[in-house]
Amino acid sequence: MDRSENRNVTYAEAAAFLRKEDDFLILAHASPDGDTIGSSYALCLGLRALGKRARVSCSDPIPPRYGHLALPDVPVFEPRVIVTSDIADTQLFGKANAIYADKVALCIDHHPSNTQYAERVLLLPTASSTCEIMADLLKKLEVKITKNIADCIYTGLSTDTGCFRYSNTGAKALRLAAEMLECGAHTAAINKRLFETVSRQRLAVEQMALQTMEFHLDGRAALIVISLDMREKTGAAESDMEGFASLPVQVEGVQVGITIHEKGDRLYKLSVRTNEGVDASAICAHFGGGGHKAAAGCKIEGTLADVKTAILNVVEKALDQHGWHSDTE
Amino acid sequence: MDRSENRNVTYAEAAAFLRKEDDFLILAHASPDGDTIGSSYALCLGLRALGKRARVSCSDPIPPRYGHLALPDVPVFEPRVIVTSDIADTQLFGKANAIYADKVALCIDHHPSNTQYAERVLLLPTASSTCEIMADLLKKLEVKITKNIADCIYTGLSTDTGCFRYSNTGAKALRLAAEMLECGAHTAAINKRLFETVSRQRLAVEQMALQTMEFHLDGRAALIVISLDMREKTGAAESDMEGFASLPVQVEGVQVGITIHEKGDRLYKLSVRTNEGVDASAICAHFGGGGHKAAAGCKIEGTLADVKTAILNVVEKALDQHGWHSDTE
Ligand SMILES: [Mn+2]
Ligand SMILES: [Mn+2]
Known part of the structure; x- marks a missing residue:
């Protein structure tokens, strides 16, 4: 595909693509943070709820502070569709996942610096976090926001806004946090883990x-x-x-x-x-x-x-x- | 008035009382925090917008970290109606304002420990902050939420929830923060002052x-x-x-x-x-x-x-x- 071509897709187009395909490998970026983990897990849980096979891969281990985000193991399968979440550049895939650099079917991200390395790019540079985008995408997919998914979305939202402190915290991020709280996210416990625990x-x-x-x-x-x-x-x-x-x-x-x-x-x-x-x-x-x-x-x-x-x-x-x-x- | 009597009033009753009266002195508690200052100032600005005379008094000086909350001076007047905001007990009036202990016409507060010392008490123990109550009261009074008022409300909300980190942060507090942001509150600058500045x-x-x-x-x-x-x-x-x-x-x-x-x-x-x-x-x-x-x-x-x-x-x-x-x- 020609790099100069417009690879940007709408929520509806991204949702239609995900609905049509199966056997997803979702990549989180190396040195993973709450947003890449939260958004990858949320998408994975959402796709599984739609009856699809999906798993998440990260080149680096998941830090213990994100241990509250649960993603059950599934039997191994050969991935057919590569999706990335919160990854601006293929250099951030990390060593183990570098092999997927030119095989990404869909990239979901909020970094203005995104290098458009994927076949399809769902990019919202004004979003506080990739989790903010993921929440809207899951709604488009008509996935029910379970407690687990709400924990994932809230974790990314809270991580990338410094617990709603930074200037990227828009009204939309605050309202989404309210919604995740109502869906059962363990907001106070998550904030304690993320912001009030030091080694x-x-x-x-x-x-x-x-x-x-x-x-x-x-x-x-x-x-x-x-x-x-x-x-x-x-x-x-x-x-x-x-x-x-x-x-x-x-x-x-x-x-x-x-x-x-x-x-x-x-x-x-x-x-x-x-x-x-x-x-x-x-x-x-x-x-x-x-x-x-x-x-x-x-x-x-x-x-x-x-x-x-x-x-x-x-x-x-x-x-x-x-x-x-x-x-x- | 008999102490055993029910002094609790509804939003509508509190609003009707404020609309009927004039020449308000609003008390903030001693060792003032962002919630008592923000809620007192917001009420004062709201009453002035309704054409009434109002001022705020605190026994202690307002700490410089709240210097962003502007309350213009008005010519001196003799107060006729004493209102308290975020004060659970008359002991918290401080020295200078102790004289008003048995003269409070309306107390607006969120502390479950409130001692019901006023003639009328608008108490919501489930509210994250008195500012959360004050925002609803100002809406009942049909006061327009100006940028100044939004800064006041947001300051109290952010102070009492530890910037939406503590377990008292409900969906309502998050949605109110979103609303204040849309009304022009300088949320990021306020959070920087409150949470990212140390002496x-x-x-x-x-x-x-x-x-x-x-x-x-x-x-x-x-x-x-x-x-x-x-x-x-x-x-x-x-x-x-x-x-x-x-x-x-x-x-x-x-x-x-x-x-x-x-x-x-x-x-x-x-x-x-x-x-x-x-x-x-x-x-x-x-x-x-x-x-x-x-x-x-x-x-x-x-x-x-x-x-x-x-x-x-x-x-x-x-x-x-x-x-x-x-x-x-
Ligand atoms: Mn991010
Ligand atoms: Mn308070």
Whole structure:
């Protein structure tokens, strides 16, 4: 199929395709999060409810925090139709599932960066989460939203909106959450698992990182350092390392928060987060990096002291340009 | 009026009363939170939109985190009708407003513990927040929900539900949030202010407290200590001290989390939080305290070592009784 062709399909077209086919393999992205797991499981449960064979595959293991999402095992079958859920790019299939990169019949996703790698693409870039799209697709398929499906949809919705905290939380996401609650989703228990449970390793590495916090430029910039040593000492896993980038920028008065991850000898990866309209991607572009206005990243080589001096020089200029006004909107 | 009499009024009765009267003083509770401020301001703005004179009074200053809620000043007037919002008991009026304790014409509240101190009581113990009640009352009054009012209602809703995370978050609260968003509430900016901004003092005192964390009873109990010294060294204000009680119980595997606050010489106040159905109030009852099943408190006298031994002995017995099963629901 010609890449330039329009591969976008409507809900009705996606539903018609799913109704017609059988023996589905649904792929979740590597390093799976609540949205890719929730939406894949929900689709799988929905297709099974329609009497079809379906299973979910992910290149990486499902983290224990999503253990509340139940997908019963089924006898092995040879998949005939590959569907992906919440996967923007074939690079995110992961090693085990890379073999399916050019065999995807239907891609369901909400990432604006989606590379249109599938034969059919159901893409809604304004949706808070793939689960928001999946809920509408299941309704089109006239699948009954069971408690299990409601748990799946709610998990993705809650994961991708930071429990309805982020700016991607639209009225539709809130109303869908209400509906899933009424369908029996264990909302409070799920939120507790997702947002109020930390591992001892995470706690230890967070404490160490917070002890490195420095304030610069009259308190308008804050930085923390996460060294390789900290991860080794605490035994923190990759899944314990989420969300550090948002810590420095949470401190009152801070407009630019910098998280410096040691990656190797004289090699550092920086995450920059900004408040009040300071342009993080412009700051990171100085070092060949990039990203969004409020969240960007880059790599810098040198000693830790060099790296701090380099980033703070650029941040100072950005703050000078931006001026001292502090509009909190 | 006889205390035994039924003082409860319906939405229609409360609305009729407000429509008939004028010159309102609306009281928020002392140590004000987002729900008492949001609901008082929303009512005040609504009554003013109906052409009435109204103002809000609180015995304590409004914390800066609620500075986004705008209530324009009006010329001074002599109040004739006292209304309270989100105040369960006259003891919560605070010093300055204690004079109104037996003069309240209408109390609007959601606390099951409400002492029915007012002439008329609009009480909905199943509501997530007083703001949820206030939104319905304003609709009964046919007040247009402006952006300002939507910000007020959303702030209370988000405060009392922990941004839709706690188990008091019903479908109604989620749908009301969707509605407020559509009325122009600055939801993401409000959540950032309420949930993603910490003071340097808070950060410092939290770090010190986390360093005291101890695990006991095979990791099923965790405790932290907050000393008077920590507060002095960090300059942390009362408003920096919220939420500490929930820290130890967030650690993976912990069923009982204990926060020990030093209150004076050989005097400690304990907050106990539990997961998985362990009874916190039964634990605290051993020391003359009480509370709810998942959250309770008590005071214990003695050295810090005595206090730790005493509480851990009782916790051990509670865990033995409860058994080792760990149902996460
Ligand atoms: Mn997603
Ligand atoms: Mn309240």
